[in-house]
Amino acid sequence: MGATGMVGQTFMNILSERSFPIEELRPFASENSLGKKIELQGQQWPCQVLKDGCFDGLDLVFFSSGDDISAEWAPKAVAAGAFAVDNSAAFRMDPNTVLIVPEVNGDLVNKDSKPQIIANPNCSTIQLVVALKPLLEKFGLEEVRVSTYQAVSGAGQGGHDELIEQTTNHPKPTDPKTFPHTILFNCIPQIGSFNDEGYCSEEVKIMKETRKILGQKDLKVSAFTVRIPALNAHSESVWVTLNKSVSRDEVMAALSGQEGIVVQDEPKKSVYPLARDVSGKDPVYVGRVHRDPENPKMWLMWVVSDNIRKGAALNGIQIAEKIFFN
Numbered sequence: 531m532g533a534t535g536m537v538g539q540t541f542m543n544i545l546s547e548r549s550f551p552i553e554e555l556r557p558f559a560s561e562n563s564l565g566k567k568i569e570l571q572g573q574q575w576p577c578q579v580l581k582d583g584c585f586d587g588l589d590l591v592f593f594s595s596g597d598d599i600s601a602e603w604a605p606k607a608v609a610a611g612a613f614a615v616d617n618s619a620a621f622r623m624d625p626n627t628v629l630i631v632p633e634v635n636g637d638l639v640n641k642d643s644k645p646q647i648i649a650n651p652n653c654s655t656i657q658l659v660v661a662l663k664p665l666l667e668k669f670g671l672e673e674v675r676v677s678t679y680q681a682v683s684g685a686g687q688g689g690h691d692e693l694i695e696q697t698t699n700h701p702k703p704t705d706p707k708t709f710p711h712t713i714l715f716n717c718i719p720q721i722g723s724f725n726d727e728g729y730c731s732e733e734v735k736i737m738k739e740t741r742k743i744l745g746q747k748d749l750k751v752s753a754f755t756v757r758i759p760a761l762n763a764h765s766e767s768v769w770v771t772l773n774k775s776v777s778r779d780e781v782m783a784a785l786s787g788q789e790g791i792v793v794q795d796e797p798k799k800s801v802y803p804l805a806r807d808v809s810g811k812d813p814v815y816v817g818r819v820h821r822d823p824e825n826p827k828m829w830l831m832w833v834v835s836d837n838i839r840k841g842a843a844l845n846g847i848q849i850a851e852k853i854f855f856n
């Protein structure tokens with residue numbers, strides 16, 4: 531569901547790249563997309579709208595179309611006998627729903643799992659927990675602080691188009707529609723809406739989801755999220771305090787040994803992950819790993835990943851692979 535959106539299209543591309551075995555594809559979208567066809571694995575599949583009985587006979591439904599649609603339709607997909615992998619926030623913090631990043635807590639689902647809703651985390655959370663997982667496992671975590679630099683594609687096609695349009699029309703950028711301010715040549719310290727404590731919803735998602743995925747309910751996590759005029763791939767500066775003081779070699783070995791991470795860390799040669807390079811790639815990239823001068827247990831690092839791929843579509847497909855093939 532959401533087949534024609536940015537995440538939906540990337541989902542189709544990744545299915546094709548990974549030769550995911552498909553007998554039938556049913557692309558669901560809004561009425562505006564009726565008549566459109568999605569090409570996958572040499573066939574054209576017509577877009578359909580959600581209606582009673584629309585999930586009958588399906589093994590898996592991937593939802594990437596907003597909280598309300600997921601809240602209403604994901605339970606119906608499960609009732610029809612399918613797994614519902616849900617990219618919305620509707621079920622992420624539900625205590626009865628698993629929230630999965632396969633490299634981190636993928637063991638919570640397997641071939642014996644029964645059809646259920648499986649929540650796909652928020653994009654900025656996914657790349658953070660992949661980077662934290664080996665540090666938690668090897669050294670234990672005391673505290674995590676993260677500041678994000680999030681690409682406009684996180685807000686979907688509208689966000690992407692708004693930056694391109696404002697760039698094209700510079701020096702008279704068009705009025706903002708998707709973002710609360712002009713994003714061109716700017717940084718906006720707001721992603722989502724604010725609560726009474728001064729946190730925006732993206733920050734709350736990172737703080738809560740990180741604890742749930744890592745299984746660390748008391749972990750101190752503080753997030754500050756910023757939208758920047760990068761087209762695709764989110765970047766994060768992370769301060770992580772370990773439970774013990776270890777050497778840089780140990781930290782680097784832990785990060786390099788983690789499935790799903792690529793380390794790019796030669797700062798004196800200006801080698802570190804960059805959103806422009808990481809866009810279109812699968813792994814989570816980590817660089818600029820260095821120790822805090824005041825606290826020997828605290829490390830700083832730079833974490834970059836394609837928010838549409840690993841942050842959404844790819845993570846969903848990896849969940850499906852866990853369920854059906856692992």
Ligand code: 2RA
Nearest residue numbers: 652653654680684685
């Ligand atoms: C964003 N995290 O980047 C959101 C999308 N899920 O806006």
